[in-house]
Amino acid sequence: MTDSGTGVGDGTRAVRAGLPDPVKHEPALPGPVFAAHYHLPGEVTGPYTYGRDENPTWNRLERAIGELEAPGQDSVETLVFASGMAAISAVLFSQLRAGDAVVLPSDGYQVLPLVRAQLEAYGIEVRTAPTGGDAQLEVVDGAKLLWLETPSNPGLDVCDIRRLAEAARARGCLVAVDNTLATPLGQRPLELGADFSVASGTKQLTGHGDILLGYVIGGDASAMAAVRRWRKLVGAIPGPMEAWLAHRSIATLQLRVDWQNASAMALAEVLRGRDEVTGLRYPGLPDDPSYKIASQQMRHYGCVVSFSLSTRARAERFLEALRLVDDATSFGGVRSTAERRGRWGGDAVEEGFIRFSVGAEDPRDLVADVLRALDESAR
């Protein structure tokens, strides 16, 4: 897909994102810089002083993410973190003070209830609203920050970022969007009016199920300065090796997103024809409740499909019968994973609810494996 603004497509941008200008005899992506401190004689001047504050390997990764999340927007700033939760906490705890109110999704990432308890312990009022239906509008008055997660995990509901961001802005309320599921190729929250796009890079962004990472990107310099200060204070920084691996992985983001998301669509279409499958959700299915808004604000619909089987036992038999799909949590990796989400507690889902993350296997093999496992689970 090509942008009007910058003229190049996502694949072209992804393979070169964040790379320095070529230097003779140097690799395209310089290796990780391992440094707790840097040579610093005399006066203290940046950019590189101490390893908790700055690292050139992070900086290259931050440039790469910035080029994908907000192409052509040079004034935005990106900060990488040790995990998605580190990034989420950095925004919440750097922007909110005792007495402020925040709106969180009632159906979002499963750690949010823990975050809620911590925010309340600090005297911050927490309101919640479901992701679908733009019900956030009813509780946003007087709030300092509106937190959106769209598509939501694991329910795959979608809200209208542009509409909610306009309403929030009119009330002087900041908006953050958890962009984990969509990835920067699937959705660009800053272009839709959000103040922050925040994500776990642990999922499809890096896509190999081997690193934890998070990031925050925003266009407001003083808000981002507070996020940066929080990272320094808490020390929630990625290791240089993880940052370098993440950057290397982003080169194939377009390939993985195209392939995995097309396979997710194919799987969703097959599941739609199965009687034992209920509550099927995929934002790219034209008859999905999320489709109307998703098709307006998303460029790709993600690699996660969710659905229910009749009982917990049936879901467990299905998962056990799968041969090409690991029973594991998380999503977005090149190897398909699926899990019975109810085993964690916390999500408002049926006992037989399955979150299925479609990997980079041949889709025909994957669909055949799923159909066979469905048949076997009936016995």
Ligand SMILES: *Cc1c(COP(=O)(O)O)cnc(C)c1O
């Ligand atoms: C996984 C996830 C997170 C947390 O990310 P970590 O990297 O595990 O800390 C946050 N939001 C969403 C939507 C997620 O899926």
